[in-house]
Amino acid sequence: MTTFQVGSSLIDIAAQTRQAASKLAILSTEAKNYAIEAIALALESAKDEIIAANIADCEAASNQGIAKPLYKRLQLDEHKLRDAITGVRDVGKLDDPVGKVQIHRELDTGLILKRITCPLGVLGIIFEARPEAAIQIVSLAIKSGNGVILKGGKEAVRSCEAIVKAIKQGLSHTAVNPDAVQLLTTREETLELLKLDKYVDLIIPRGSNSFVRFVQENTRIPVLGHADGICHLYIDKAADISLAVPITVDAKAQYPAVCNAIETLLVHSSIAEEFLPKVAEALAQRHVELRGDARTLKILPHIATATEIDWKTEYSDLILSIKIVDSIEDAIAHINEYGSRHTDAIISEDSAAVETFLGLVNSANIFHNCSTRFADGFRYGFGAEVGISTQQMPPRGPVGLEGLVTYKYQMTGEGHIVATYTGANAKPFTHRDLK
């Protein structure tokens, strides 16, 4: 079996997906939840087949000398699969983001306007090695009423095919047309997918920075996500050092590979001599390599020198660059110049400084006296995270299911025409918000 029919062009597949998605868009919450449970059951039934497919993927990857971290991400054992299926059922329990009435207003007697959330349409999701990502993505797409075209990493092709086969099998007994979920398997199709702005409403790339940047630069379809996560922690002159040290350690070393870990520590000059030796000692215990600017080196003479390149680098590793600044303005200027508009934090007991920082730093997440690592949809209580967006327009920051919906204005009248409300004897609107 293959989910990519021979002879079908990608446009045909995308059109099919859109067609199926338009029906999915108007299903009730109950019907969508039923479909999500059917997916969970089908994945359980297909467990052996999926794991066998994954073993074949892993063997092939191993033969081609895949890097060890990638191999670990590719591996889908029974435990990971069970967790992923639990995740499907968790999505079933989330609040339905579709059908929320955002505006309900009488424009005049009998002329009623509603702004109501609705699915985006079709999502294009391009992800790298982890095959279980497909499971989570499909459940989020169904819950939000969207069709989804998946493109997994080439190493995971057998696993993804087995997963999507089971999902389609599960959906076949539900109100959701299995065409709402499609899998692409070749790199050429990825490039084609990015051109299908008539059929695909949002692209969510999950992968390396350079991959995300490639997607952003090669499509007119809106892209949800971020390339870099260059996050900063600024230690203000009014910082409580007993908070600043453990927060720095957490923000850098608790999980350095993730996007909300810090890469650069900015330290006010008037607290640097007291703070830096203490934080350096704490970071040394966590094996963090430090790189400092010239002024930092005067206080920490044994660390490496940080250059312009360091301020622009997302290490994603146990490395931290340090710069001494003479004012909060300098700290903010550095962040707005080198940051990724992702997550930046200030440690300070001075409420005026905190207000300045929260107001002037132009990032999606701006924190005070806590770790940058909290920037996350689950920690924010969104239940699921489809990605963290560093764009300026909403959705911004950690995006939950609400990032997968849009809205439409629906108005119902009783024969109302605009001519009544224009000209010399124009009738006024009432513009009365309704409950």
Next chain:
Amino acid sequence: MTTFQVGSSLIDIAAQTRQAASKLAILSTEAKNYAIEAIALALESAKDEIIAANIADCEAASNQGIAKPLYKRLQLDEHKLRDAITGVRDVGKLDDPVGKVQIHRELDTGLILKRITCPLGVLGIIFEARPEAAIQIVSLAIKSGNGVILKGGKEAVRSCEAIVKAIKQGLSHTAVNPDAVQLLTTREETLELLKLDKYVDLIIPRGSNSFVRFVQENTRIPVLGHADGICHLYIDKAADISLAVPITVDAKAQYPAVCNAIETLLVHSSIAEEFLPKVAEALAQRHVELRGDARTLKILPHIATATEIDWKTEYSDLILSIKIVDSIEDAIAHINEYGSRHTDAIISEDSAAVETFLGLVNSANIFHNCSTRFADGFRYGFGAEVGISTQQMPPRGPVGLEGLVTYKYQMTGEGHIVATYTGANAKPFTHRDLK
């Protein structure tokens, strides 16, 4: 005087605007309203100078043989200027879109998350002839806390320079740095502006369809607006003809040049013989030219033939194409194929048909038993309209001031670190929404 300093590159100007905008972003509502009143007063003081500049523009345009409708839009007499200044004060009265708390949530004791609206940053607004558009745009930008780079039509350059000079003069005595408002005057600068995605957060093009499409296709900056407005009215088999006829006339003829006027009438075959002669008679009184498909011609033999091109054309004129369909599904399929996702309406007394239409038509505005001409920010009660967006992602449809803001997540803690909430003894989050 010129607002474009010789020797400054556009990048320098954009950087200045961003700098000024970042200060403007955190001003209080009172300070912004004070600045808006200062603009109104300054425009009143500069009235003679502005009108003189406009007369010079009009003479030059006239000498170059400008088309009459363009000339009328270029003209800025005392009456139009007074209305524009009234509009500035109206914007002052609108609710401040900045600083709205959208989420206020305790993640754990002392760890408080807020999602709060904030300005986008810098707007790039490109508009054609009407010089008073600059006045409205600047007041909306200031109210929403954004810097603005304006580019007016070349015919209106003297008028725009006089207007922006007065605005900057007015701002010079307020908390708003006059650098927050900039005027570009050459076409080359427009092209450069579209490339400044590091400095400009949103482009709003106001002009012809082809111009908007050019902008959309030549920038990576988000664009608010729409190219086409191909709107449809569908007369269902269960339509009340006494509503259907006047709504058709209003939707086509009340103001045919605007984007929310209809271009195509879709008529269910089972009502066509009764409805079409009546609507044709009413439309004839309004001098509307009709073009029908083959089946329509059997009922209205004297009208012109509509071809594939008609379904794709925004006439913006007293012309209406008519197509007979055999089902609501066919009507919806036509709309989703040829429409602009702008505004489409159904006339029907059948609630199931209405629900199907509202659910399956993928447009920003979907109406029932009222004219498409109601799709408008003022009519919706938004107070001001920055444009109508036909994109799929929000903001969509008529966009008021809220389309000029985004949001940031601000979190404040008391030394909270993520390590506390992970691993074997992970503390749970409380995720409690606060008032």
